[in-house]
Amino acid sequence: MVNLKKISTKFAKKIAKMNEGRSGNGIYKRRNRRNYRVIMQLNIYKKILENNPNQLDTYKRGYAVRVKPGEYFDCKGNRNKSIPKDLKLGENSFIYFKNPGDYDKYGKFCKDFVEVVELSTVESQEKIQILNTTKKRSWLGEYCLYVTNKGHESLICGKKEKKNDDGRKERIEKLRNDLPSILEKYGGEDNFIIDKELPNQTGLGNYDFDYASLENQGYANDQMTYLAFKIPGLKELLVKDNELITMDEVNAFEEKIKKSCVDAGSLDFQKLSEIGVWHLAEKVPICPLCKETLKPEEFLETAEQAEGREEEDNTQSQTVLMHIDALSAGKFNHCIYNLGWGHKHCNTIQGDKTIQEAIEDLERILSAHKNSDHLGNYF
Numbered sequence: 001m002v003n004l005k006k007i008s009t010k011f012a013k014k015i016a017k018m019n020e021g022r023s024g025n026g027i028y029k030r031r032n033r034r035n036y037r038v039i040m041q042l043n044i045y046k047k048i049l050e051n052n053p054n055q056l057d058t059y060k061r062g063y064a065v066r067v068k069p070g071e072y073f074d075c076k077g078n079r080n081k082s083i084p085k086d087l088k089l090g091e092n093s094f095i096y097f098k099n100p101g102d103y104d105k106y107g108k109f110c111k112d113f114v115e116v117v118e119l120s121t122v123e124s125q126e127k128i129q130i131l132n133t134t135k136k137r138s139w140l141g142e143y144c145l146y147v148t149n150k151g152h153e154s155l156i157c158g159k160k161e162k163k164n165d166d167g168r169k170e171r172i173e174k175l176r177n178d179l180p181s182i183l184e185k186y187g188g189e190d191n192f193i194i195d196k197e198l199p200n201q202t203g204l205g206n207y208d209f210d211y212a213s214l215e216n217q218g219y220a221n222d223q224m225t226y227l228a229f230k231i232p233g234l235k236e237l238l239v240k241d242n243e244l245i246t247m248d249e250v251n252a253f254e255e256k257i258k259k260s261c262v263d264a265g266s267l268d269f270q271k272l273s274e275i276g277v278w279h280l281a282e283k284v285p286i287c288p289l290c291k292e293t294l295k296p297e298e299f300l301e302t303a304e305q306a307e308g309r310e311e312e313d314n315t316q317s318q319t320v321l322m323h324i325d326a327l328s329a330g331k332f333n334h335c336i337y338n339l340g341w342g343h344k345h346c347n348t349i350q351g352d353k354t355i356q357e358a359i360e361d362l363e364r365i366l367s368a369h370k371n372s373d374h375l376g377n378y379f
């Protein structure tokens with residue numbers, strides 16, 4: 001049986017991209033899988049403790065709370081009384097300096113602290129098991145700096161080495177050399193999970209709202225793969241684009257995905273239609289915002305290519321993944337029956353709102369124009 005990559009590398013890439021958390025600056029790890037370690041803000045952590053502390057166990061590769069210096073310290077440099085007692089710097093939290101004013105005011109209170117260092121990405125099942133059943137930790141340090149306009153940037157907040165960077169390579173080398181003595185401060189390396197090849201210190205975790213377990217990522221991938229196969233003309237285009245593949249092979253693959261979806265309970269077409277990503281009568285996927293059907297060339301991004309305007313690494317796709325309810329901390333909205341394929345333009349209009357909110361917003365704008373005394377030339 002062929003795999004999706006054999007059928008179309010572009011299609012496979014599109015599905016694989018679904019598993020990536022968004023990229024961010026500073027402490028946010030760039031382009032990691034959605035099940036990677038999560039960084040959350042203090043107010044979210046407090047809410048979780050209040051409502052459902054077990055949620056913290058969901059994050060199998062760990063979590064870290066980023067605390068603002070002004071939240072952590074009182075004016076004398078002591079720990080604020082309002083900080084939850086379970087929050088421990090260097091174990092499940094760190095102080096995150098972003099604001100230059102904060103650095104001037106509170107930086108001096110950190111002189112006995114160590115900057116955050118990632119020791120393991122906790123990728124293998126074995127390491128995930130150790131992290132969840134022992135007290136071993138996968139990172140260390142109590143604070144980090146991302147005060148870019150003052151030039152203070154901890155190693156962990158930087159990007160991967162580039163040519164002519166400002167000594168990042170040397171800083172990593174120094175970290176490797178200093179690590180044994182840093183670890184001694186924390187009782188030695190036995191207290192930690194450390195990857196053979198030290199992680200490249202490009203952030204510590206993903207945004208919490210992007211989180212999805214590996215299992216849920218798999219269900220979502222299958223459901224969205226199946227929906228894409230139902231875009232009219234897509235299969236024909238796949239066969240046309242790739243002479244090494246036959247329609248029989250494409251059909252066999254589609255059947256396999258369909259079976260996985262049925263087993264996972266993700267092919268309830270009534271439900272898909274209710275969330276607005278499926279046309280029941282036509283039996284085709286539709287854009288959840290504008291309700292129009294999708295075009296295979298736009299899904300596979302071959303539309304411009306025919307005209308020879310494409311770039312080698314064209315990331316401007318015209319059909320994109322859309323979330324019906326927006327991603328939000330603790331809601332785990334990257335899941336089946338909350339996803340659909342839609343137009344890039346519609347996705348831009350939606351922004352970080354739910355589809356419902358986006359429609360209400362459009363209604364508000366339209367009615368303001370219709371009722372306005374200053375109509376201009378619009379109506």
Ligand SMILES: [Zn+2]
Nearest residue numbers: 287290343346
């Ligand atoms: Zn649309």
